[in-house]
Amino acid sequence: MTLTDRILMGPGPCNPYPEAVAALGRPMLGHLDPEFIALLDETSDRLRTVFETSNALTFPVSATGSAGMEAAIVNFVGPGDTVVVGVNGVFGGRMVDVAQRTGAEAIAVEHEWGQPVDIQRMLDAHPAPAMYAMVHAETSTGVRSDVAAMGANKGDSLLLADCVTSLGGVELRVDDWNVDIAYSGTQKCLGVAPGLAPLTVSDRAIERLIPVPQSWYLDLNMIAKYVTGGGARAYHHTAPISMIMSLHAGLGALLDEGLDAARARHQAAGDAVKAGMSDLGFELFAAEGSRLAPLSSITIPDGRLGSVGEAEVRSRLLQEYGIEIGGGLGPVAGKVWRIGTMGHTARQRNVTTLLAALADILG
Amino acid sequence: MTLTDRILMGPGPCNPYPEAVAALGRPMLGHLDPEFIALLDETSDRLRTVFETSNALTFPVSATGSAGMEAAIVNFVGPGDTVVVGVNGVFGGRMVDVAQRTGAEAIAVEHEWGQPVDIQRMLDAHPAPAMYAMVHAETSTGVRSDVAAMGANKGDSLLLADCVTSLGGVELRVDDWNVDIAYSGTQKCLGVAPGLAPLTVSDRAIERLIPVPQSWYLDLNMIAKYVTGGGARAYHHTAPISMIMSLHAGLGALLDEGLDAARARHQAAGDAVKAGMSDLGFELFAAEGSRLAPLSSITIPDGRLGSVGEAEVRSRLLQEYGIEIGGGLGPVAGKVWRIGTMGHTARQRNVTTLLAALADILG
Numbered sequence: 001m002t003l004t005d006r007i008l009m010g011p012g013p014c015n016p017y018p019e020a021v022a023a024l025g026r027p028m029l030g031h032l033d034p035e036f037i038a039l040l041d042e043t044s045d046r047l048r049t050v051f052e053t054s055n056a057l058t059f060p061v062s063a064t065g066s067a068g069m070e071a072a073i074v075n076f077v078g079p080g081d082t083v084v085v086g087v088n089g090v091f092g093g094r095m096v097d098v099a100q101r102t103g104a105e106a107i108a109v110e111h112e113w114g115q116p117v118d119i120q121r122m123l124d125a126h127p128a129p130a131m132y133a134m135v136h137a138e139t140s141t142g143v144r145s146d147v148a149a150m151g152a153n154k155g156d157s158l159l160l161a162d163c164v165t166s167l168g169g170v171e172l173r174v175d176d177w178n179v180d181i182a183y184s185g186t187q188k189c190l191g192v193a194p195g196l197a198p199l200t201v202s203d204r205a206i207e208r209l210i211p212v213p214q215s216w217y218l219d220l221n222m223i224a225k226y227v228t229g230g231g232a233r234a235y236h237h238t239a240p241i242s243m244i245m246s247l248h249a250g251l252g253a254l255l256d257e258g259l260d261a262a263r264a265r266h267q268a269a270g271d272a273v274k275a276g277m278s279d280l281g282f283e284l285f286a287a288e289g290s291r292l293a294p295l296s297s298i299t300i301p302d303g304r305l306g307s308v309g310e311a312e313v314r315s316r317l318l319q320e321y322g323i324e325i326g327g328g329l330g331p332v333a334g335k336v337w338r339i340g341t342m343g344h345t346a347r348q349r350n351v352t353t354l355l356a357a358l359a360d361i362l363g
Numbered sequence: 364m365t366l367t368d369r370i371l372m373g374p375g376p377c378n379p380y381p382e383a384v385a386a387l388g389r390p391m392l393g394h395l396d397p398e399f400i401a402l403l404d405e406t407s408d409r410l411r412t413v414f415e416t417s418n419a420l421t422f423p424v425s426a427t428g429s430a431g432m433e434a435a436i437v438n439f440v441g442p443g444d445t446v447v448v449g450v451n452g453v454f455g456g457r458m459v460d461v462a463q464r465t466g467a468e469a470i471a472v473e474h475e476w477g478q479p480v481d482i483q484r485m486l487d488a489h490p491a492p493a494m495y496a497m498v499h500a501e502t503s504t505g506v507r508s509d510v511a512a513m514g515a516n517k518g519d520s521l522l523l524a525d526c527v528t529s530l531g532g533v534e535l536r537v538d539d540w541n542v543d544i545a546y547s548g549t550q551k552c553l554g555v556a557p558g559l560a561p562l563t564v565s566d567r568a569i570e571r572l573i574p575v576p577q578s579w580y581l582d583l584n585m586i587a588k589y590v591t592g593g594g595a596r597a598y599h600h601t602a603p604i605s606m607i608m609s610l611h612a613g614l615g616a617l618l619d620e621g622l623d624a625a626r627a628r629h630q631a632a633g634d635a636v637k638a639g640m641s642d643l644g645f646e647l648f649a650a651e652g653s654r655l656a657p658l659s660s661i662t663i664p665d666g667r668l669g670s671v672g673e674a675e676v677r678s679r680l681l682q683e684y685g686i687e688i689g690g691g692l693g694p695v696a697g698k699v700w701r702i703g704t705m706g707h708t709a710r711q712r713n714v715t716t717l718l719a720a721l722a723d724i725l726g
Contacts (some may be wrong), residue, residue: 001405005392008392008393013604024384024387024548025384025388026379027366027368028377030687031376031557038652062427065600065601066599195603214465215433215577216433216460217426238375238376238427239549240556242387242606307524
């Protein structure tokens with residue numbers, strides 16, 4: 001089966017760093033091998049650096065980003081608990097669904113799509129819920145919300161932040177912002193294949209762990225004995241070795257560049273997309289002041305594409321140029337494009353290529 | 364960080380097939396890219412061949428084998444349901460734990476470790492539970508149990524079989540044996556890195572799916588719309604693209620060899636381990652007639668290793684020879700070795716190397 005070499009400028013996965021790809025092929029190790037334990041520990045250290053946290057319980061969950069969301073919820077809330085969720089796109093809505101499946105009461109604070117989460121409305125929804133949950137970087141709308149403001153005003157509640165499309169590409173300071181639980185995915189600004197969900201949990205949140213959560217696979221009480229077990233690691237499940245080797249290498253590439261430099265590169269690439277699309281006559285979907293650098297959301301005006309149609313433009317980009325961009329999800333399907341500049345993809349060369357290809361197609 | 368090139372003869376992961384390793388580095392694709400959808404569909408077809416099933420809902424769950432177990436349970440049972448579980452090792456015990464977390468009543472039919480599941484005792488435990496669950500190949504004891512006999516006598520109940528250490532290496536006929544739900548892991552006899560859990564679900568079981576199971580990530584109602592959606596694939600979560608490419612290639616290697624030939628190779632390598640260890644003076648742990656080919660369990664007699672100690676022998680194998688074998692889990696820790704000959708590792712050369720190294724160490 002022949003596979004095309006795409007430029008991945010959708011909402012993720014991105015093109016992974018060459019170092020991350022190479023590490024996938026490293027010799028396999030057992031999950032209790034001292035060499036693998038050392039590599040896992042160093043991977044967790046690198047995650048602490050990109051999360052800007054000293055949380056001991058920081059590690060990659062053995063599944064994709066949505067499993068990170070589930071781990072971040074089912075270990076902390078259940079029947080009798082209230083969770084206030086900021087919903088300004090698909091992923092806030094998903095948090096409501098996951099929370100409700102635990103038996104908790106989820107209060108959805110609904111926002112217009114394209115707008116950031118309104119912190120005052122979150123606080124007004126409930127004065128002291130078990131958890132406030134919000135999406136730092138909404139992948140469905142390209143909006144960045146103010147997690148720091150939520151953290152400064154959350155009181156004794158836990159604060160959960162979805163950082164899937166921000167970690168490694170956007171300012172994110174878990175400790176300084178009083179975030180208790182944050183998760184991400186590897187296939188966005190970390191520049192690694194999809195398959196792992198980096199997670200960090202504050203000591204304060206660890207004290208509130210549910211002793212026997214509904215999920216065995218995501219039970220942080222048990223997993224902590226493997227990932228932070230010091231000399232004696234208790235087997236829980238077989239870690240996805242190759243993916244962790246790749247994450248280790250991807251984080252190495254990112255940190256060799258420098259976290260600030262990598263964030264600046266994501267900002268520059270996102271700015272170039274937004275400027276270029278404006279030059280092509282498009283408007284930006286996300287509210288001004290809350291636009292996410294690594295994921296630019298573009299409004300598709302009625303009639304602008306004539307008889308071509310937005311799906312056909314995306315299809316031609318893919319088939320003729322090998323470039324993937326994303327369509328809209330849910331209520332903005334057909335109305336929004338999502339252009340990602342994440343990880344290894346976040347480079348001017350790719351932006352220039354995309355803009356030139358789009359100009360050709362649009363005529 | 365330098366990593367050693369191990370021969371992996373523990374209970375998994377094995378050494379992956381070279382074809383599976385190479386495919387990890389294939390160009391990344393988006394999870395909705397038509398090329399990736401075609402590759403996923405072909406992967407599912409290959410899984411049907413190794414499971415010996417025509418089940419439409421057959422695909423790799425986006426996490427490791429234990430998540431396959433969780434998916435296989437939480438989608439089918441909950442409060443008010445009874446599950447009869449054959450427990451003859453760690454993984455039967457894990458099924459009890461996972462089932463109890465759904466609120467179901469789990470009846471554990473306990474067996475002596477090293478013995479196969481007694482089907483009559485399963486039937487005697489409850490005449491018509493929602494589910495009978497058993498482990499085809501117990502990774503903690505090296506025992507194979509008679510899933511076919513359970514399937515022939517299960518009545519209207521669902522039958523769940525853990526096939527983590529059997530799929531691809533041992534006779535397994537999902538359709539002929541009336542298995543309703545079976546899952547596996549990629550890092551055993553399939554010869555691929557850990558990270559995915561192949562799962563197959565009968566049409567009969569699909570009719571009994573819980574509409575909103577407690578896990579969002581493992582919700583088969585939603586996942587089915589992506590993996591079996593025909594032309595219109597509904598996004599659920601971002602698939603672990605590189606791992607699925609690797610599974611596709613590993614299954615290709617296995618099926619190019621031929622399923623029967625691969626099983627025969629696993630049998631021959633396991634026979635060679637058992638014969639060689641007997642020649643070295645060890646006894647086999649698993650009950651005669653129920654010994655699993657790809658995983659040989661060896662009894663460590665008191666005093667046989669003198670002052671060396673079993674852990675030191677394993678450590679010397681790892682450090683001096685780069686060979687990993689497995690220790691015992693739970694009640695047989697320190698009393699049993701587990702020697703795997705799975706996937707690409709299942710070759711005479713590796714068995715010969717291990718036996719010679721052990722002979723050197725034991726003197």
